[in-house]
Amino acid sequence: PGDNPFVDVTGDDEIWSYGLRNPFRASFDRQTGDLWIGDVGQNNREEVDFQPADSGGGENYGWRLREGTIATPTGGVGGPPPAGNVEPIYDYGHVGGQFGGNTVIGGYVYRGPVAEFQGHYIFSDAGSQNIWKIDPEAIDVPASVTRINDQLTADVGFVGSIPSFSEDDQGNLYLLELFSGEIFRVTTDSEDIVWNGDDAVGAPGDGTSWGDANNWTRGASVDSAFVNDDHAIFVAGSSQSTINLGSDRTVAAATFQADYTLVGNELRVLSGNVTVEGGAVAT
Numbered sequence: 001p002g003d004n005p006f007v008d009v010t011g012d013d014e015i016w017s018y019g020l021r022n023p024f025r026a027s028f029d030r031q032t033g034d035l036w037i038g039d040v041g042q043n044n045r046e047e048v049d050f051q052p053a054d055s056g057g058g059e060n061y062g063w064r065l066r067e068g069t070i071a072t073p074t075g076g077v078g079g080p081p082p083a084g085n086v087e088p089i090y091d092y093g094h095v096g097g098q099f100g101g102n103t104v105i106g107g108y109v110y111r112g113p114v115a116e117f118q119g120h121y122i123f124s125d126a127g128s129q130n131i132w133k134i135d136p137e138a139i140d141v142p143a144s145v146t147r148i149n150d151q152l153t154a155d156v157g158f159v160g161s162i163p164s165f166s167e168d169d170q171g172n173l174y175l176l177e178l179f180s181g182e183i184f185r186v187t188t189d190s191e192d193i194v195w196n197g198d199d200a201v202g203a204p205g206d207g208t209s210w211g212d213a214n215n216w217t218r219g220a221s222v223d224s225a226f227v228n229d230d231h232a233i234f235v236a237g238s239s240q241s242t243i244n245l246g247s248d249r250t251v252a253a254a255t256f257q258a259d260y261t262l263v264g265n266e267l268r269v270l271s272g273n274v275t276v277e278g279g280a281v282a283t
Contacts, residue, residue, distance in 0.1 A: 005058035017051065019061035019085070025106030025123075025164060029053075030171065036121055038106025039088070041067050043074055046104035047088035048123060048134070059086045068092075090134060090142055098147045099132075101125025105163055109136070111171035114188045122148070122173060124162040131162060131175075157182045 007013045022040040029036065033053030039061065040046060045068025049061050064077050068091030071078030081087070094102045107123035110133075120133040131149050138144035152159050152175075161178040168174070175184040 003056075005056060016057045017059040017061065019059070019063050019066075019082075020049065021063040021067070023049075023106070024104065027106060027108045027165075029109040030111050030167070031109070031119075034109070036106060036109065036123075038104040038123055039063075040104055041091075041094075041102075042072070044068070044094055045070060045091045046094075046101060046125065047091040048104065048106070048121070049086070050089040050136075051086075058084075060084050061086050061088070089136075090145060096128070098130060099145070101128030101130055103127045105165070107165040108167050108173060110173055110186075112167070112173055112186065113171075114186060116151075116188075117148075117173075117186070122165070124165075126161045126163050126178065129161050131159075152184075152186065154184060157184070159184060 001007075004013060004016060006015050020037065020039050021042065023037045024040045026035060026037040028034065035051040035053070035055075037049040037051070038046075039049055047068045051059060060082055062081060062085045064072055064075075065079045065082055066072060066085065067078070068088055071080065092104075093100055103126040105124045105126050107121065109119065109121045110117040111119075117133060119137065120135050122131070122133045124131040129149075130147055131152060132145050133148050134141060135144040135146075149159070157177070157180055159175060159177060160180070162175050163178045164176045166174040166176065173186045175186070177184065
C-alpha cells in the first residue's frame with residue numbers, strides 16, 4: 001500500500017515494522033484492533049510486543065541490538081536502544097519457576113464469556129508450560145502478569161505445552177496441546193445472579209427485602225436458596241468488590257444498600273475455577 005511507512009524511502013516498500021527476532025503467533029484484539037506479538041528470544045529473554053490499532057507502522061522493536069529489555073548479550077552485537085526503539089510490553093528470562101521459560105507463544109486478548117479473563121491478553125511458554133494473562137489496563141503491566149495454569153482445569157486430558165491458541169467468532173479461546181494433540185475450549189461454571197425485586201427497605205420474608213431469595217434469579221431460574229460457598233463480585237463501578245452470599249443475603253435492605261452498591265442490578269458469581277473442555281481432534 002502507498003501509505004506503508006517505507007514506500008519511496010530506503011528499504012523494501014513491503015516492510016511495516018522491524019526489529020523482531022522470531023515473532024511466533026501474533027493476533028489482533030477483536031474489539032480494539034490492537035496488535036499483540038509474541039517474539040521468541042535467542043538465549044536470554046522472551047518478549048511480548050504491542051502495536052496500537054492507530055499505528056502508522058515503522059516501529060523498531062530493537063533486535064538485534066536488544067533482546068527483550070536488555071542489550072543482546074551474545075554475538076558482540078548488543079547495545080543501547082536504537083532511535084525510536086519500542087520496548088516490549090513484557091519480557092521474562094530463561095529461568096525456571098512460574099514466570100520463566102524459553103519459547104514464548106503469542107495468544108489473544110480474551111473477549112469470550114469468562115468474566116475473570118475479559119480484556120486480558122493470554123499467552124504461554126511452550127518450554128516451561130506456563131500460561132499467563134496480562135491486564136493491559138493496569139498501571140504497572142509487568143506486575144499485572146498472572147500465571148493461570150491452576151485456573152485452567154481440564155475436564156478430560158491434560159493441559160501441558162501450548163504451542164498455539166485460537167478463537168472463534170464468539171470470542172471463545174481455544175488451547176492447542178502439543179503432546180496429546182488435544183484441543184481445549186476455555187469456559188467457566190460461574191453464573192450470573194440478577195436482582196429482580198425493588199429497592200424498598202423491607203424485612204426478610206416480606207417480598208421486598210434484599211435477603212428474599214425469590215427476588216433473585218440464577219441464570220434463568222428463580223434461586224430459592226444460595227449455596228453457602230457462593231461468592232459474588234460486583235460489576236465495575238460498585239463500591240464493594242465481593243460479598244459472601246451465604247452469610248450476607250439476609251441482611252436488612254437498608255444496610256445492604258448502604259454497604260454494597262449494585263450497578264446494573266447484576267452480581268457475578270465466582271462459584272468455581274475456570275475450566276477447559278476437551279474435544280476430539282480433527283484429522
